[in-house]
Every structure is written in structure tokens, then in C-alpha cells.
Amino acid sequence: MLYCKKIKILIISTTRFELDGITNVILNYYRAMDKSDLIIDFVIPNDIRNDLKIELESFGSRIYKISGRSKKPFIYVKKLKMLIEENKYQVVHAHGNSCTLALEMSAAKKGGAIVRIPHSHNSKNKFKLVHRMLRRTFNSHYTHAFACGQLAGEWLFQEKPFEIINNGIDVSRYKFNVVTREQYRNKYNLNEKIVIGHIGHFTFQKNHDFLIDVFAELYKVNNRYQLLLIGGGDLRKTIEEKVKFLGLSDAVIFAGKSLEVPQLMQAMDMIIMPSRFEGLPLSLVEAQTACLPCYVSDAVSKEVGLTDLVNFISLSKSSKEWATIINESVLRDRNQLVNKINNQIISAGYSITENATVMKDLYKSYYSTQLNSH
Incomplete structure (x- = not known):
């Protein structure tokens, strides 16, 4: 026709x-x-x-x-x-x-x-x-x-x-870039930090409350951990109050909605996503493309595991157990991973x-x- x-x-x-x-x-x-x-x-x-x-x-x-x-x-x-x-x-x-x-x-x-x-x-x-x-x-x-x-x-x-x-996604926008990483770590004073990222609306689904509990446990173990939260939403104020109550205000950045997610991902060292339910979140495809280790709940669709960077952790585990798993993981050299990971993302469709x-x-x-x- x-x-x-x-x-x-x-x-x-x-x-x-x-x-x-x-x-x-x-x-x-x-x-x-x-x-x-x-x-x-x-x-x-x-x-x-x-x-x-x-x-x-x-x-x-x-x-x-x-x-x-x-x-x-x-x-x-x-x-x-x-x-x-x-x-x-x-x-x-x-x-x-x-x-x-x-x-x-x-x-x-x-x-x-x-x-x-x-x-x-x-x-x-x-x-x-x-x-x-x-x-x-x-x-x-x-x-x-x-x-x-x-x-x-x-x-x-x-x-x-x-x-x-x-x-x-536009793979080229999220591909790991060491120059961008240095630029944005300087911009946000993150040079000596281990940066945990989360991208998502502040809603019940995304489970920020538990994310803060996990971060609090990690911070007890090592005060070099820094949490970078990107997004807006109805529960943001509640989470800000919890962060303040736990004395973590200096260790948590509320970046709001941002047009610079690809660049901010370069500045991160990992992603934590303890969602109560998810389909196949775009942010986790982007995070893997940026060669970021991802620690996600077992409520997230297993289909998102396009690479070995995704680690599923049960929501039945405590925040302390999550923190132990994350803290004991070895951070890999993203420069050495970049070509392999990008090929996997493209091959996966x-x-x-x-x-x-x-x-x-x-x-x-x-x-x-x-x-x-x-």
C-alpha cells in the first residue's frame, strides 16, 4: 500500500x-x-x-x-x-x-x-x-x-x-565519560565522595523512605558516602524532613528535576533503587549505559538486568543488610567497562x-x- x-x-x-x-x-x-x-x-x-x-x-x-x-x-x-x-x-x-x-x-x-x-x-x-x-x-x-x-x-x-x-535511549548521551565525570564532581564538591544516585519521583512506589534508611546505614560505616537525589514529587518534603532528623543534611543533595541527568550519572559511583514495584525503568537502562553498578529491589522487573551491573536485593532484607551488600561490593573501573557495556545495551535492543x-x-x-x- x-x-x-x-x-x-x-x-x-x-x-x-x-x-x-x-x-x-x-x-x-x-x-x-x-x-x-x-x-x-x-x-x-x-x-x-x-x-x-x-x-x-x-x-x-x-x-x-x-x-x-x-x-x-x-x-x-x-x-x-x-x-x-x-x-x-x-x-x-x-x-x-x-x-x-x-x-x-x-x-x-x-x-x-x-x-x-x-x-x-x-x-x-x-x-x-x-x-x-x-x-x-x-x-x-x-x-x-x-x-x-x-x-x-x-x-x-x-x-x-x-x-x-x-x-x-540515545546511548551516546549516557556513555561513560571521564572528563564529564571530573567536571560534575568538581561542580558539586564530590571529589572525595562515594556518590550514590537515585533518579525518580518522590512517590510511594519509589520507596525513598527505605532508601534513606539504607543510606544512613552506609554513612555510619563510611562518611565518604554521599546521596544525590534527582526528581520532584509530593513526598520530597517528607524525605527532606527525615534526612534532617537523622542529621544527614550535609550528606544528601536534593538536586530536584534536572536537564543534566546524563552528566550527573557520570558523577555518580552507583545507583540504588529500592522500588516497591516497577515495570522496566528507563533510568536503569541509562545507568547501565553509564557503567554504574545498580542495586535494585527484587520488585523491579528482572528484564532490566541487561548487564552484570544490576544486583537484585530482596525488599524483605533490612536496610542494614542492604547496606552491607552494597558496602562490600567492589567498584569496578568504568573506563575498562565502557565498550563492552555499550555493545551489550545496543545488542539487547x-x-x-x-x-x-x-x-x-x-x-x-x-x-x-x-x-x-x-
Whole structure:
């Protein structure tokens, strides 16, 4: 089939469109994808950063803010359906974590989109009752399915088929760089420190409370340990208070949301991620690319272990046991690892350049199939 017209695609983020998590996955694919024969627009739940707005609009994309998803779902679906209908979107690709994606799939079906793709980014969700209640509606309204990994796919789609879309990254941006490492360690006065990093929203899922307990144990053993926390979120203030109460304020850096994650990863010596649940976190793919040892909970999908840098530790173990395991590990020379690790990341299918081509081909294939069946 010849593609004479541009395919109109609407990307929907069901979570806040910010510099982390799902947003980074969406932007990585968008930036790497050949958009010459596509029109890609966005629906997001919050006001967009001005620099992102300028960037997306420079490619001809339009951004629509539609809020009220959880508080006024019927109005949300109605607005979404009208937008899809008026702009004649043929493909709707919605990113989320549960069967609440039935809202987007329902709006897309009513609005006339012939390809409707929910994209699963997690292996659990806190809205368990609503998730179960919407299961039947969800199953009957989507046409194709994406997931960031096997666990995330099985969680949302159960026995139904889905396509695994790896959370690809620009490998060159995260590749270990000794010059950048020195520059950023100087900038943050980290030269004599053993820097533990964590990238993620301050939420229940990410388990910062336990992370601080682990760090406190490590700091008792060796006061050269320094904790660098990147991200924002509702629980940040609570964690700041805990750090202050434990007398660790000088040893913990709250860096907030940052555009310099690749550079800050070079300054780190390891990552600790004791999440209560995860799909396949992009930050751990990035951390491995930067040749960082990663100590992660056994609640994180095992699929993230793309290299031998990932060490899984049970959440049933105490913070002291975590600290002992971490402290007794030997830090390896990242310069000697860099080529081997980068080849492993690319071989495992996490290069965004290749993955964006795969996603675009799937869009076109799905569209062609659905068009011919109507």
C-alpha cells in the first residue's frame, strides 16, 4: 500500500508531562522518529514547560491540555473524543499503567480512530478496584498493545497479545565519560565522595523512605558516602524532613528535576533503587549505559538486568543488610567497562535510533491493516 497522506497520530500521556519516567520515554521516541510522513500531536494533563513546547511545535506538533482525568472522567472522555473526531486522528497511542486506559481507548473508538494503542509502563497500580472494574471495557476498546517489558505487558493485557517496545535511549548521551565525570564532581564538591544516585519521583512506589534508611546505614560505616537525589514529587518534603532528623543534611543533595541527568550519572559511583514495584525503568537502562553498578529491589522487573551491573536485593532484607551488600561490593573501573557495556545495551535492543524505526513501522503496519479491514 502507498502512503500518500501523512498519518495523524495522537500521543496521550495519562501521567504528568515532566522531565522523568513516561515523559522521557515519549520524548526519546518522538525525537528519534522520522516524522516526515507523520503528524504527531499530544494530549497532556498539565501545563507544559516552555522549552518543551517550543521544541515540539518546531516539528509542527500541537499540544492540548486536557485535565480532570481522575476527578471528572466523563467530561475528560467527552473532550478527548471531540478532539480526536475534529482532527481526524487515525492512530491514538496512550501511555499509562492500568485499565483506566479504558478512558482513552473509549474516547478514541468513539472519536473514529481506527488504531488504538494502550502502552503499559508498570507491573502494578494503586487503583486496584477501578483497574478491575474497567477491565472489560478496556479489553473491548483497544486494537493493538504495547508494553515496556514482559512483566508490564502481562500485568495489563493478561493472556492477550502485546508488542514489547523497549525503553530505548540515545546511548551516546549516557556513555561513560571521564572528563564529564571530573567536571560534575568538581561542580558539586564530590571529589572525595562515594556518590550514590537515585533518579525518580518522590512517590510511594519509589520507596525513598527505605532508601534513606539504607543510606544512613552506609554513612555510619563510611562518611565518604554521599546521596544525590534527582526528581520532584509530593513526598520530597517528607524525605527532606527525615534526612534532617537523622542529621544527614550535609550528606544528601536534593538536586530536584534536572536537564543534566546524563552528566550527573557520570558523577555518580552507583545507583540504588529500592522500588516497591516497577515495570522496566528507563533510568536503569541509562545507568547501565553509564557503567554504574545498580542495586535494585527484587520488585523491579528482572528484564532490566541487561548487564552484570544490576544486583537484585530482596525488599524483605533490612536496610542494614542492604547496606552491607552494597558496602562490600567492589567498584569496578568504568573506563575498562565502557565498550563492552555499550555493545551489550545496543545488542539487547535499547538503542532509540533502531527502536524508533520499529515503532514507526508498527504504526504504519497497524494503520494499513485496519484501513483494509474497514
